[in-house]
Amino acid sequence: MNNKSGFILRHPPQVRANHWFVAIVFILATLSGLAFFHPAFFFLSNLFGGGPWTKILHPFVGVVMLVAFSMLASREWKYNRVTDADRQWQKKAMDIMLNHPVKMPDIGRYNIGQKYLFRTLLGMIGILFLTGIVIWQPYFAPMFSINLVRLAVVAHGIAGFITIVAIIVHIYAAYWTRGAIRGMTRGTVTAAWAKHHYPGWYKEMSKGSK
Amino acid sequence: MVQQSLNIERRSATTTPSPGVRHSVEVAKLIDISKCIGCKACQAACMEWNDIRDEIGTCKGVYDNPADLSAGSWTVMRFSEVETDNGKLEWLIRKDGCMHCADPGCLKACPAPGAIVQHENGIVDFQQENCTGCGYCITGCPFNIPRLSPKDHKVYKCTLCSDRIATGLEPACAKTCPTGAIMFGSKKEMITQAEGRIADLKERGYQNAGLYDPKGVGGTHVMYVLQHADKPELYSGLAKDPQLSPLVIFWKGIAKPLMSYGLGVAVLTGIMHYVTVGPNEAEEDETEK
Known part of the structure; x- marks a missing residue:
């Protein structure tokens, strides 16, 4: 692990590429979706060439999102099991968020907040895809009963909202945790960062190389 | 009919007030089902005035032709043979199409600013140039009226001949109806007209004759005189108490x-x-x- 100058590889290039591809697609899906979410956001449809183009593109962007996210999720699946250390971490979550000094439990590669985010996105992207199919005019919507379409359109909006809030939290948490973004852009983090935030993972990584 | 320009009362996906200084008369179309003979002249007039030609369909073994509303058929006659209480067979023919609700579910559901407008005279009109083709209006409508065109992915429905009304003409269907079953005027006049007709029908033994102007959608600007107003569902499933979906x-x-x-x-x-x-x-x- 410890390559020159004490950096640890956190995310290999394939994961980084996959993550940023999902991120770009997510932004496109969000901006195009918000245009239909509330009139206050309709101006965003101008970014996609107007209302009809936004309506045409959004569902296809969603399908790309589903595929790209599924690839990322299958890569990260194994790191997202909740452990006892995670539960201890959760008890200290408030102190951690307020930057109080805490003895960090021996958590692995991800903390429980990240694991919840993973589960939320997994569930919501699934719901967004299924409800998105039901309301997709003119290809699929006519195949479903009007009440199912009504329900799907509401569920799609709510799932979209939850997803966007989850991503706002994700972006902020990454920014707030100094050194984390480097892990996803350059792929490496400092040993000090790993030890501070993920002691269990740090120990595992140091064991492997010594 | 008074000549009137079409002031806009409400626009879809717009959170500020629409221009509302001028005021115009609320209009209504009154369809007296007890006078309808099912000749479909209204369907032909609608096609002619609006320059729409639907695909030629196939015979379904019933009089309904075309079988359903579509982007190219904004009104259809729906025929139902009904056995009423006294064992009498009645042929109930309902001219189906947009009801022009005072509280339009389509307009509420539409996410595209100005794709659906409600004129001050009560007409609910789709402005296809602003339509994105999302189909939300279809989910909003309690009467199952709007139809998405497979050709241009825009939604169409009856305009109540807003273009004719703006110049003081009556709707094409009302103009052509040979029995006078379709009438047009101010909503007030039409209600008075209906009351007279309903009294007539009651005298002739239709105790439950009444006006269909459902309150669940704030009233409509297309109203029916029904011989059996207590059972609107007899008329090819006309909604008894239409509401916007919760x-x-x-x-x-x-x-x-x-x-x-x-x-x-x-x-x-x-x-x-x-x-x-x-x-x-x-x-x-x-x-x-």
Whole structure:
């Protein structure tokens, strides 16, 4: 692990590429979706060439999102099991968020907040895809009963909202945790960062190389 | 009919008031089902005035032709043979099409600004140039009226001949109806007209004759005189008490404004957290054991 100058590889290039591809697609899906979410956001449809183009593109962007996210999720699946250390971490979550000094439990590669985010996105992207199919005019919507379409359109909006809030939290948490973004852009983090935030993972990584 | 320009009362996906200084008379079309002979002249007149030609369909073994509304058929006659209480067979023929609700579910559901407008005279009109083809209006309509065109992915329905009315003409269907079953005028006049006709029908043994102007959608600007107003469902499933779907009301009225604020709050919370608590930094000397 410890390559020159004490950096640890956190995310290999394939994961980084996959993550940023999902991120770009997510932004496109969000901006195009918000245009239909509330009139206050309709101006965003101008970014996609107007209302009809936004309506045409959004569902296809969603399908790309589903595929790209599924690839990322299958890569990260194994790191997202909740452990006892995670539960201890959760008890200290408030102190951690307020930057109080805490003895960090021996958590692995991800903390429980990240694991919840993973589960939320997994569930919501699934719901967004299924409800998105039901309301997709003119290809699929006519195949479903009007009440199912009504329900799907509401569920799609709510799932979209939850997803966007989850991503706002994700972006902020990454920014707030100094050194984390480097892990996803350059792929490496400092040993000090790993030890501070993920002691269990740090120990595992140091064991492997010594 | 008074000549009137079409002032806009409401626009879809618009949160500020529409121009509302001028006022015009509320209009209505009154369809007296007890006078309808099912000749379909109204369908032909609608096609002719609006220059729409539907695909030639196939015979379904019933009089309904075309079988359903479509982007190219904005009104259809629906024929139902009904056995009434006294064992009498009645042929109930209903001219189906947009009801021009005072509280239009399509307009409420539409996310595209100005794609659906409600004129002050009560006409609900689709402005196809603003339509994105999302089909939300279809989910909003309690009468199952709007139809998405497979050709251009825009939604179409009866305009109540808003273009004719703007110049003081009556709708094409009303103009052509040979029995006078379709009448047009101010909503007030039409209600008075209906009352006279209903009294007539009652005298002739239709005790439950009445006006169909459902309150669940704030009343409509297309009204029916029904021989059996107590059972509107006899008329090819006309809704007894049409309402906007609670899902649509929740979605557009509550969930979306609330969630829009929620997104703002989420971003603001992040900023406030950062400026009050500060970043979460790992000390570089922590690795020293």
